[in-house]
Amino acid sequence: MCVRDGRTSIDGVKTYLSVPMAVVVSAVLWLFGTGLHPYPGLVVLAPVPVLLIASRVPGRIAFAAALVSWLGGAVPFVLYFSGTLEQPWLPTILLLGITATTYASLILLTGTLIRHGRPGAAVLALPAGWVLMEFLLAAIGPFGAWWSLAYTQAEVLPLIQIAAVTGRLGIVFVILLVPAAIAVLIDPHVPRRMRIRCASGTCAVMVAVVGYGLWQLSAPAERGSVAVALVAVSQPEDFVPVDTVEGRDMVVRVVAEVERLTDRGARVVVLPEKAWRAEESTLSDLAVPLTEVARRRGVNIIAGLVLTRGETSVSAAIDFPSGLVYAKNHLVAGWEDELTEGTERAVLPGTGWAMAVCFDLDFPDLVRANRNQGASLLLVPALDFRVDRWLHSRMAVLRGVESGVSVARSPQMGDLVLSDDWGRILATASADVTRTVSVLAIVPEPTHPTVYARFGEWFVAVAILLLAHVVLSAVRSRAGLRASAGRRRAQPGIRTGGMTHIIDRGCRKVSGIGVQ
Secondary structure (H helix, E strand, O other), X not given: OHHHHHHHHHHHHHHHHHHHHHHHHHHHHHHHHOOOXXXXXXXXXXXXXXXXXXXXXXXXXXXXXXXHHHHHHOHHHHHHHHHHOOOOHHHHHHHHHHHHHHHHHHXXXXXXXXXXXXXXXXXXXXXXXXXXXHHHHHHHOOOOOOXXXXXXXXXXXXXXXXXXXXXXXXXXXXXXXXXHHHHHHHOOOOOHHHHHHHHHHHHHHHHHHHHHHHHHHHOOOOOEEEEEEEEEOOOOOOOXXXXXXXXXXXXXXXXXXXXXXXXXXXXXXXXXXXXXXEEOOOOHHHHHHHHHHHHHHOOEEEEEEEEEEOOEEEEEEEEEOOOXXXXXXXXXXXXXXXXXXXXXXXXXXXXOEXXXXXXXXXXXXXXXXXXXOOOOEXXXXXXXXXXXHHHHHHHHHHHHHHHOOEEEEEEOOOEEEEEOOOOOEEEEEEOOOOOOEEEEEEEEEOOOOOHHHHHOXXXXXXXXXXXXXXXXXXXXXXXXXHHHHHHHHHOHHHOOOHHHHHHHHHHHHHHHOOOO
């Protein structure tokens, strides 16, 4: 009896020594598995180290370990929000605080359920809870769906096809289901029968998701196509007034690029966001030459500029030759406070081509609305901040998969990307204001909206039901433990005092001096 207590003490020390190691390993995996250019496989492994200790240490230790590991991995986002985007510290702290606290709470809940013999509920706690948190952040916060683990998998094509059914939240669920299942399978206290059941359920989900993705990618598609070009000409970093020497020179060089690309077959040319500044009185300096070349060459040119009419300025995308103006619907706080948000959609006459601008594509509802109005291709002038070139472009790619549209996104300081509705990159190049860059590709025009485009965020209801099951399991396990403790106290041999108490004290003293 005393020997067993001594071994238990040593095992306890080993467990506590493993906590710092778990925190460090998990933080490193989060650091490289998320961020502005993540390695997709690492995010699946990132929660595993803290999940493995969560069922073996007290709750406060598990919570703290998860909290610190998440915050350690989120360092690049702090620098990005506060430095690159120049956001106030309060929104940054709130965003990181909410995500870190949610993550730590779900890790704690998972460990508690494993310890209390509820492995099935433990597997669901982390993915279901995180899906609900991401949904609420997108619905309430100012950044739309910018914050999501789904984008880490943007280049894993068989996996991201599920977004056409569930949206990004289905990808998130799968990402976090795997580490939770691993934790249950490795925990020695989980009965073999329960391990097999949890492994079978997780494998069934993964086979269904990947199988659907492979089928989707291999299925023949009957749809039209159009040759689309993206162009970013060299220019000053500040938005150039169109009626200046620099502004007119940019127009001349754009016309030359349009001529060259139409010779190669382009029928649509998309330019970056805010390439020029123009007022009603100076807009003709841009409109006249672009309308002339568009009509003569039979091409649509989408130009991005800051357009001022009276007292109102908007970040506009204008189609030439039609002259259709789209005003950016979603503005970046702090960077675009002087601009006015638009409220209307814009589909080019006689086509299924809709215009959007940069940050608009961080909001899935806008893309869904365009798709349900018949759009099959999004033409998107954009800006970006160099460091986020990969992440922000892949967010747009995933929007296309969700709603079933192709995306033509042309930033000043990011990745020019042409992608189809399956998330395949058809053409890409890194743009910068110091040089002129262009890409051209044949882009498909999908014919039907996806399940997600039609029904929206229905998957969050599934997550809520699963989370309700998890919470109910936790409540029942706690009630069961209380009842069991009451029965033990009622047994004669387990009362304080008497010979049992004397033996227990003796064993604690012996084990305390190192007898094994």
